[in-house]
Amino acid sequence: MMMYTSAPADPEAALEEKRVVVVEKRSLAGWMWKLSAGLLVAALCLGLVLLFAWYWQGRSEPMMSAGPTQALVQDPENETDPHDTLLRISSKAKAAIHLEGIHTEGQSVPDQLEWRNGQGQAFAQGGLRLLNNQISIPNTGLYFVYSQASFRVSCSEEDAEDAGTSKYLMPLSHRIWRYSDSVGRKASLMSAVRSACQQGGSAENDQRAKQGWYNALYLGAVFQLNKGDRLWTETNQLSELETDGGKTFFGVFAL
Structure with a gap:
């Protein structure tokens, strides 16, 4: 089908x-x-x-947590003392020396502070030494050299007349010298000059004149130094110098 x-x-x-x-x-x-x-x-x-x-x-x-710390750094009342800062940095260096300065009336060398090692916070390590009131460099290299001289100068008319000077002409100077065998003579490494008393006639200046003017001359910079170089300081107005509390110091540390 x-x-x-x-x-x-x-x-x-x-x-x-x-x-x-x-x-x-x-x-x-x-x-x-x-x-x-x-x-x-x-x-x-x-x-x-x-x-x-x-x-x-x-x-x-982190930005929020760092806020108060940053504010503390910028607050002048909480700023770290330069003496303590340099002391901490130099203590971590392999070669470093930090000296405290004193002045004794009638010392044999004029215009020179007497630097002390092993007293207070002063120390030396890594070959840097204090010889004849001078810092001796052990090896050629880069070094940070620093120093500070602090003064409290009386600016009253009576003291100025007794000293035979003008009240408003009180220059302060602080200098670091270097002697290098390669040069064969001494040369100024750093220096600073400042006028201690200020003329203004204001109530604030009159009050400062009675209490004394506080001035600090600070020097600090990096230098290429040679083995055997010697560094020392020269300072005027030693009778007005303040040496307590780490206010006057001299040091070097290797970089």
């Missing part, structure tokens, strides 16, 4: 239907791909936002 099946009345319509189905499947796949890409981009953006927030929070916490 022969079986017969019915064929579509319009073969072209059937082909068109198949084409529509294929197009619909391709459109669905494209939409799914776009959705996945959009979710991936959103996840990346969220991750970047979270990472930025974590980074900013980590930076803000």
